[in-house]
Amino acid sequence: MQVMRIIDGAAASGLMEPLTALVVKAGEAILAVDRAAMRIEGKQDGSPVTEADLAADRIIADGLAQLAGDVPTLSEEQAQLASPPFQGSFFLIDPLDGTKEFVAGRDEFTVNLALVTSGEPLLGIVSAPALGLLWRGIVGRGAERMKINGATIGTAEPIHTRKLPTRGESWIAAVSRSHGDPKSEAFIDNRPNAVRRTIGSAVKFGRIAEGSADIYPRFGPTSEWDVGAGCAVVTAAGGRVTDGKGGALRFGQRSDTGFIVPEFIAWGDPQAVGCY
Numbered sequence: 001m002q003v004m005r006i007i008d009g010a011a012a013s014g015l016m017e018p019l020t021a022l023v024v025k026a027g028e029a030i031l032a033v034d035r036a037a038m039r040i041e042g043k044q045d046g047s048p049v050t051e052a053d054l055a056a057d058r059i060i061a062d063g064l065a066q067l068a069g070d071v072p073t074l075s076e077e078q079a080q081l082a083s084p085p086f087q088g089s090f091f092l093i094d095p096l097d098g099t100k101e102f103v104a105g106r107d108e109f110t111v112n113l114a115l116v117t118s119g120e121p122l123l124g125i126v127s128a129p130a131l132g133l134l135w136r137g138i139v140g141r142g143a144e145r146m147k148i149n150g151a152t153i154g155t156a157e158p159i160h161t162r163k164l165p166t167r168g169e170s171w172i173a174a175v176s177r178s179h180g181d182p183k184s185e186a187f188i189d190n191r192p193n194a195v196r197r198t199i200g201s202a203v204k205f206g207r208i209a210e211g212s213a214d215i216y217p218r219f220g221p222t223s224e225w226d227v228g229a230g231c232a233v234v235t236a237a238g239g240r241v242t243d244g245k246g247g248a249l250r251f252g253q254r255s256d257t258g259f260i261v262p263e264f265i266a267w268g269d270p271q272a273v274g275c276y
Contacts, residue, residue, distance in 0.1 A: 057078070221260050
């Protein structure tokens with residue numbers, strides 16, 4: 001068990017700007033890769049990894065070592081080096097979320113970085129470099145959306161999730177292009193007049209946080225680094241991310257499941273939790 005430094009909301013605020021710059025730099029490295037000529041390899045779980053994943057991972061690892069070298073990291077590309085359960089604070093990173101989208105030539109891929117304290121995502125940054133958008137937030141201190149253009153970061157715009165649709169209004173459900181499952185589909189079908197919006201990668205969390213979608217259910221397994229940053233952003237924006245039964249998610253605690261999140265639901269309005 002690792003004993004770690006504890007970073008609270010105030011300390012996280014001081015890290016937000018350099019962390020944002022680091023995530024943007026990683027996005028630049030991804031965009032610099034020629035997708036038509038890049039190397040693509042397969043992991044043991046069958047998922048693809050590209051030179052873009054590895055380039056972004058190196059940039060973030062080097063940057064975090066300089067910025068907060070005493071805070072451990074858990075990255076998708078270095079997960080085999082982790083020794084859970086984590087205590088205190090740690091960085092949770094997916095250097096390229098939506099690799100399938102990236103390989104297919106689509107723009108809905110992200111760089112995800114979360115700061116997790118005591119098992120709960122406290123700070124989150126989700127950058128979609130090809131879309132020129134970045135969502136970020138600190139739980140208890142609000143969330144923001146920013147436009148990015150290369151290394152240029154635009155003015156932060158406060159964002160907030162939207163209220164539960166009233167009777168007669170449609171729920172907007174964010175759904176995956178690559179990871180649909182029957183239970184998630186049935187869950188959406190139970191929402192009144194549900195409208196599905198197909199969105200790749202962790203961009204779905206950003207759309208929930210900014211109030212352009214109401215709910216994002218995932219009743220199939222995914223990994224903690226796919227969820228942590230988006231969880232922090234949605235929560236900071238006024239929403240909530242739960243397990244499939246409405247309970248809290250915990251991160252960095254598992255030692256026997258490979259950092260798997262069995263299922264989750266991102267809710268724009270916390271009052272909607274449990275509205276089945």
